[in-house]
Amino acid sequence: MARLVQAGWRRTEGLGRSAGDTEARLLKGFYGHALEAWLLVSVCAGLRRCESVGIEWSDLNLKRGTVTVKRSVQWVAGHETVTDPKTDQSRRTMALPRFAVKRLAQLKHGRSGRLVGDLNANQVASHYMAWCRRMKLPCVPPRNLRHTFGTLAIAAGADISVVARQLGHSDIKTTARYYLRPDLSVLKSLQRAWERLIIGVA
Numbered sequence: 001m002a003r004l005v006q007a008g009w010r011r012t013e014g015l016g017r018s019a020g021d022t023e024a025r026l027l028k029g030f031y032g033h034a035l036e037a038w039l040l041v042s043v044c045a046g047l048r049r050c051e052s053v054g055i056e057w058s059d060l061n062l063k064r065g066t067v068t069v070k071r072s073v074q075w076v077a078g079h080e081t082v083t084d085p086k087t088d089q090s091r092r093t094m095a096l097p098r099f100a101v102k103r104l105a106q107l108k109h110g111r112s113g114r115l116v117g118d119l120n121a122n123q124v125a126s127h128y129m130a131w132c133r134r135m136k137l138p139c140v141p142p143r144n145l146r147h148t149f150g151t152l153a154i155a156a157g158a159d160i161s162v163v164a165r166q167l168g169h170s171d172i173k174t175t176a177r178y179y180l181r182p183d184l185s186v187l188k189s190l191q192r193a194w195e196r197l198i199i200g201v202a
Helices: 002-008 021-029 036-045 049-054 098-108 121-134 142-155 160-167 172-179 184-199
Strands: 066-068 072-076 079-083 093-095
Touching: 021 036, 021 121, 021 142, 036 049, 036 098, 036 142, 049 072, 049 121, 049 142, 072 121, 121 142, 142 160, 160 172
Parallel strands: none
Antiparallel strands: 066 093, 072 079
């Protein structure tokens, strides 16, 4: 698993040593846990919490390496509600990294239904946070996993329109407002790339 995590979460140049380390620790810490499949998809696809809880094994196409968002699941006034994704852009198919596809294939073993089993959204969050505390893992709230994905994707150089599509934003301005905030280290990385292009400095 360590090799899979390392392969999928290489440190991004210019972001410092912590880029992706939190996510790698979480994935390693949940290896073999009942919520591992849910966490893999949440971390690697940037899903909304209501989307990730509703993902079913049948929504994964492991031959193509994709996951498709088909429903939104929420816990409202003591009851679970299942609705269509909030917008047309939210109903989307996304590619997963190879290490996640490989591990999900190992976990599937003919399983059906939701990745989280019979747990509702609140129970998923409770079990997840309890395991983080027990194993002394970074306590990143489930809703923040999506934000972390978007932030790392932008910082790694992904085109903002691609990130918007992955996150299911109907307006690219939403992506820009929340994620297009490069810090100084990212800007320095840009200048190093520009310098290599202009004068060939390594």
